[in-house]
Amino acid sequence: MTTLEKMARLAALSRFDSLGPPARLEIDPAKVEALGRGTKHDICSSTSTKRRVEGTDGIGDVLRGGLCHSFTGGGRCVSLFKTLYTNACPHDCRYCSNASCSKKSASTFSYSPDELARITVGLYRRNRIEGLFLSSGIGKGEQETMEEMIETVRLLRGPHQFRGYVHLKILPGVSKEHVREAMELSDRVSVNLEAPSEARLAELCPSKDYKRDILARQRYVRDLSRTVDLPAGQTTQMVVGAAGESDREIFDRLIFEYEAMNLRRVYFSAFRPVAGTAFEGREKEESWREHRLYQVDWLHRVYKLEKEEILSAFDDDGFLRNGDPKVAIAKSFFDSPIDPNSASFTELIRVPGIGPKSARRIVIRRKENRIERMRDLAALGVAARRAGPFLKVGGRCETTLDRWIG
Amino acid sequence: MRTPDDFVELLAAHKDSDERLIEYARNLTPLEVETSTDQKVLRIRRMIYAVQGEIHRMRGFVRLEPLGGRVLYGRMSPDHEVGFEVADFFARKFPGTVIVLGDEKRSWSSLRTESGFLRSRGDGVATALEEIGRLMDVGASEGKGEEEDGVDADGGVTDLWEVHYRSQDEPQKDGRRPFCGRISRRSLKSAGMETERGRGNKRLGDFI
Numbered sequence: 001m002t003t004l005e006k007m008a009r010l011a012a013l014s015r016f017d018s019l020g021p022p023a024r025l026e027i028d029p030a031k032v033e034a035l036g037r038g039t040k041h042d043i044c045s046s047t048s049t050k051r052r053v054e055g056t057d058g059i060g061d062v063l064r065g066g067l068c069h070s071f072t073g074g075g076r077c078v079s080l081f082k083t084l085y086t087n088a089c090p091h092d093c094r095y096c097s098n099a100s101c102s103k104k105s106a107s108t109f110s111y112s113p114d115e116l117a118r119i120t121v122g123l124y125r126r127n128r129i130e131g132l133f134l135s136s137g138i139g140k141g142e143q144e145t146m147e148e149m150i151e152t153v154r155l156l157r158g159p160h161q162f163r164g165y166v167h168l169k170i171l172p173g174v175s176k177e178h179v180r181e182a183m184e185l186s187d188r189v190s191v192n193l194e195a196p197s198e199a200r201l202a203e204l205c206p207s208k209d210y211k212r213d214i215l216a217r218q219r220y221v222r223d224l225s226r227t228v229d230l231p232a233g234q235t236t237q238m239v240v241g242a243a244g245e246s247d248r249e250i251f252d253r254l255i256f257e258y259e260a261m262n263l264r265r266v267y268f269s270a271f272r273p274v275a276g277t278a279f280e281g282r283e284k285e286e287s288w289r290e291h292r293l294y295q296v297d298w299l300h301r302v303y304k305l306e307k308e309e310i311l312s313a314f315d316d317d318g319f320l321r322n323g324d325p326k327v328a329i330a331k332s333f334f335d336s337p338i339d340p341n342s343a344s345f346t347e348l349i350r351v352p353g354i355g356p357k358s359a360r361r362i363v364i365r366r367k368e369n370r371i372e373r374m375r376d377l378a379a380l381g382v383a384a385r386r387a388g389p390f391l392k393v394g395g396r397c398e399t400t401l402d403r404w405i406g
Numbered sequence: 407m408r409t410p411d412d413f414v415e416l417l418a419a420h421k422d423s424d425e426r427l428i429e430y431a432r433n434l435t436p437l438e439v440e441t442s443t444d445q446k447v448l449r450i451r452r453m454i455y456a457v458q459g460e461i462h463r464m465r466g467f468v469r470l471e472p473l474g475g476r477v478l479y480g481r482m483s484p485d486h487e488v489g490f491e492v493a494d495f496f497a498r499k500f501p502g503t504v505i506v507l508g509d510e511k512r513s514w515s516s517l518r519t520e521s522g523f524l525r526s527r528g529d530g531v532a533t534a535l536e537e538i539g540r541l542m543d544v545g546a547s548e549g550k551g552e553e554e555d556g557v558d559a560d561g562g563v564t565d566l567w568e569v570h571y572r573s574q575d576e577p578q579k580d581g582r583r584p585f586c587g588r589i590s591r592r593s594l595k596s597a598g599m600e601t602e603r604g605r606g607n608k609r610l611g612d613f614i
Contacts, residue, residue: 002526003535004526004541011477015502017475019500024561032566040575058503059500069467070572072575127468128469194485299481361440365441367444
């Protein structure tokens with residue numbers, strides 16, 4: 001018997017049928033488009049999770065490092081079926097095309113839990129996606145809509161035996177029991193802050209209560225995660241540049257979210273005016289601002305730099321300049337170039353062009369051989385051109401214009 | 407990217423690897439591979455990362471189609487010998503389903519069983535599908551090809567995906583990275599990503 005014959009026989013005998021009965025996904029394309037477009041500005045598309053899938057009685061798997069399946073023109077990863085459950089919403093978020101105060105260009109649509117579960121599994125089987133990202137407008141009411149969103153994931157995890165990645169949005173104002181159920185079924189949950197403070201949110205969305213609707217739900221997730229496993233953690237997102245907030249305000253909120261709410265990630269979305277919304281006449285925010293905030297977030301979260309140190313990258317008005325904040329921090333941190341053979345790990349990671357991984361490699365490498373050439377550093381993963389002005393290698397250091405002026 | 411413990415196997419999968427290089431690599435530890443500045447070890451490291459990168463890309467970019475009720479197949483033309491790594495990944499995702507990947511000349515089939523993976527190498531995806539299709543029809547009691555039920559094999563998934571994909575695009579966003587900036591043209595082609603390659607352009611077939 002050939003291996004293919006064995007495969008055919010074993011597949012036919014297999015208890016679990018990954019493909020299930022043939023089915024056609026007859027969904028109104030206008031609905032898919034409108035509800036998909038509603039999540040376009042939700043940035044989180046990570047599929048990285050600590051969960052492990054065991055056994056052969058379900059479809060799907062997850063990866064610790066996540067997986068991207070496609071990218072849009074703007075460079076965003078498309079790895080999840082990212083959609084709203086419904087685009088009906090009584091809230092008056094002034095930047096949102098689905099808000100009650102917006103002139104509606106699209107009809108109001110809703111999925112049913114069964115439709116959404118079938119679409120997710122259908123796309124997953126074709127390897128188009130890693131899982132589901134489900135957000136929603138409030139629809140008939142936050143409790144009812146949240147219940148239907150949870151029912152969608154129940155169908156996926158139960159009858160469809162889906163073991164792939166799921167990210168569920170927690171709607172503002174939902175009950176603690178709904179939060180618990182959402183956490184039990186998902187890899188990741190998130191509550192969008194939208195703004196760094198109560199006053200800023202009042203400008204963006206007067207009908208939402210910052211403390212009661214948002215922060216209280218984040219606390220629910222934080223407290224419940226002591227007993228309920230949430231493998232990809234809790235995240236949030238803020239709109240950047242819609243309410244006139246400074247980068248410093250956003251940064252202070254970011255620190256609070258990581259320290260007090262135990263969040264895994266904070267995402268940023270640069271404001272883009274949408275036609276028909278109350279904010280359609282406002283200027284769009286530059287993409288670089290979003291990018292610089294992510295760099296600051298990285299320095300805090302991955303490089304573990306102190307808050308006070310990072311603040312040296314902000315100007316007097318509390319804004320980041322359009323330059324690498326790590327360079328600004330390094331300029332204030334280092335008085336003179338450092339020798340990679342004697343510098344500590346914490347000094348090394350403050351050098352632009354050296355990250356935690358290359359710093360670790362340097363520390364290991366120098367135990368056996370001194371580093372005497374920039375070429376050796378480049379071989380260890382250092383971005384030599386960026387790091388050069390801050391390093392003294394083989395007794396030599398680069399001369400910079402700053403040093404002549406200084 | 408960390409150097410994994412099984413780096414020698416990854417090195418052996420590289421299209422430019424040879425016995426002498428593999429033998430040399432056997433005397434290295436993962437830490438040495440990662441922290442050495444020796445040119446030969448650097449080359450080994452780059453080769454390992456190239457293979458790891460291709461496995462990762464193919465896992466994300468290869469699209470699957472069903473054939474009957476127990477087979478998923480996809481087009482894949484990898485540069486390195488990563489066929490079974492990718493086929494096993496899908497077999498793990500879809501237990502009880504035979505995964506067939508490949509192109510005109512090569513194919514890799516995998517099935518996850520209770521005890522591990524069953525694998526088979528072939529001379530092209532069409533040949534492998536023909537054979538497995540014949541065997542499944544004979545051997546499988548269910549015999550429920552999707553076409554037999556009057557439902558097309560795609561089930562409307564591609565159309566739905568195209569609508570969703572375009573709903574996520576944001577043309578007015580400053581495109582610091584142009585389209586495909588993170589997916590090489592080679593990957594798009596080798597994984598047969600038609601939607602992403604065409605990006606909505608009309609094709610000759612649309613007018614005929």
